[in-house]
Amino acid sequence: MFTAIVVDKDDAGYRARLRSLDEDELPEGDVTVRVAYSTLNYKxxxxxxxxxxxxxxxxxxPGIDLAGVVESSRSPAYATGDRVLVNGWGIGETHWGGLGQLARVRADWLVPLPANLTEQQAMAIGTAGYTAMLSLMALEAHGLTPADGDILVTGASGGVGSFAIALLARNGYSVIASTGRPAETEYLRRLGAGAVIDRAELSxxxxxxxxxxxxxxxxxxxxHTLANVCAGTHAGGAVAACGMAQGIDLPATVAPFILRGVSLLGVNSVTQPYARRVTAWDRLSRELDLARLPQVSREIGLSEAVAAAPGLLDGRVRGRLVVDVNR
Known part of the structure; x- marks a missing residue:
């Protein structure tokens, strides 16, 4: 038996609660992972x-992230005792995810946990840090360098924004942070932002x-934020779009794209080729100051996750919520 958060929808309504489950109830997959930590993301x-x-x-x-140790494997790629992590691939949406003590997944969804990361640190980074790194890699692939000018980060006080600031600053970029929480200005400057603007300028x-x-x-x-970001981008610049906290719509015109040659780069953190996932996690393990992870994350127990969810949606959570699934 193991404990997990289970979301149900039936005649009794929509509800999420802690439940005790039998291992036989796990979905299909060739690797069973004893989960150590998961996260509470916006999704x-x-x-x-x-x-x-x-x-x-x-x-x-639910739980779109997990990190733990392989308990059993029918895949030659992984053996019992291997430390692994998963981001995306529909876990927590179409396949049981990380907010439980056991998970069964496909081997090709897994990534070996970098040797210098603990499971807790990996989940302090989680999909948010992984998405921020993919965004940086997209801007780099476009050819942007620190010499080209400032890089704006919107939603700066959130998980993706916090890691984007830290990673951009670590790689020499000058960062402007956009936030709706002026009280977080000092926090954003400590992460590496050179300037902080009010999100009202863009929203x-x-x-x-x-x-x-x-x-x-x-x-x-x-x-509207993304539309205004594009409208304020230098000629030949690029915008990595990786979220929809304000909305899924894009009320923009083609003007930035055809008059300034601005590029809009979509960043998909759910399904990426194995080599790119390994590269992203290797860079995260080397380029983040791991000692500063407590500044951008807070740990809660699995028993606290359901109650914490509304505050995350309402913008009352700074950075990341790491979930210890064994308490």
Whole structure:
């Protein structure tokens, strides 16, 4: 038996609760992982509260991240005792995820845990840090360098934003942070932001083109914010779009793209080739100051995760929530 958060939807309504499950109830997969830590991401909070149509099958164990040790394997790629992690691939949405003490997944979803990371550190980074690294890699592949100018990070106080600032600053970029929480200004500067602006500058309807203010951006917000970010990007610049905290819509014009040659780079953290996932996690293990992870994360127990979900959706959580699934 093991404990997990289970989301149900039936005649009794939509609900998420802690339940005791039998290992025989685990879904199909060739590797069983004894989970040590998971996370509470925005998607997980939507799944737990039912505020968004994240869960596609019921019952569902949410949790789009997990890190732990292989308990049993039918794949030659992994053996009992191997330390592994998973991000994405539909876990927590169409396949049982990480907010439980056991998980059974496909071997090709797994990535070996870098040797210098603990399971707790990996989940302090989680999908948020992984997405931030993929965004940095997208800007680099476009050819942006620190010499090109400032890089804007929206949703700066959230998980993706916090890691994007730290990673960009570590790689020599000058960072402008956009946040709706002015009280977090000092926190953002400690992460590496050189300037902090109010998100209100970007969150409303704007002009098709604005003053050229940044060479590139990492945007986790979407909607009017993303439209205004593109409108304020230098000619030849690029914007990595990786989230939709404000909305899934994009009320923009083609002006930044055809008049300035701005590139909009989509960042998908759910399904990436194995080699890119390994590269991203290797860079995260080397380029993040691991001693500073407690500044961008807070640990809670599995028993606290359901109650914590609404606060995450309402913007009351700074950085990351790491979930110890064994308490």
């Amino acid at each position: 997980d909070a939507l799944a737990i509260t039912g505020r968004g149509p994240v869960v596609r099958r019921f019952p569902m164990v 409303g309807p704007g002009r098709p083109l604005g003053k050229e203010r940044w060479a590139g951006a990492v945007d986790s917000v979407g909607s």
